[in-house]
Amino acid sequence: MKMKGRIHSFQSLGTVDGPGVRSVVFMQGCPLRCICCHNPDTWDVNGGELVDTDSLAKKVLRLSHYYGELGGLTVSGGEPLLQAAFVTELFKKVKEHGVHTVLDTSGCLWNDDVEQLLDVTDMVLLDYKYASAQDYKQYVGCDIEKVDFFLEQLQKRNIRTWIRRVIIPGYSDGKEDTIALGKLKDTYSCVEKVELLPFRKLCVEKYEALGISFPLEDVSEPTEEQMKELNILI
């Protein structure tokens, strides 16, 4: 089956979105509004480029000799769960050729299409953005329970998972919160790794181009020292 969907961009040979060397498809559209979002140009569900699963799968397969044992395809966003049926079709097409599939998501949506997507997902990168329900509401616009539910579904299906959190000084850099994040490895056997990513302000120009203000304009990036101190805790 050939399906159409909206993508923001295609990156060949990425190395930071899952294991090994990967093609990365950034989907267009996101229902959330994270204050630290570095891709506000992916928000608009009517933006991006309309593509079909056949041609996108071909593009991914053309590069398959680079993926090796570990690599493959990662679908990120935006929020890929918004177009879960499209991603399912794409994953099916590349998996037929033995390509490993990774889903990079906020875990904030759940429906039948998402459930079917997990059937063809080898691994998930789950953003666990904040420690409390209050912060999730205020800084993401989503209930933390949705993320916890999503993680439980990954556990139930035994889908290999890496948990990630962007460290924003003053917002998501609490020591106790970081320790609790690291403990998710003990609670959920599907969680193989917890990664802390430093908040970066490279996105400021994108916000300017869109004519919207970046809520964290005055926040500093974490220092290497601070990242080291937090990394010891997980």
Ligand code: SF4
């Ligand atoms: S889920 Fe991702 S794309 Fe959506 S607002 Fe948050 S950081 Fe941005």
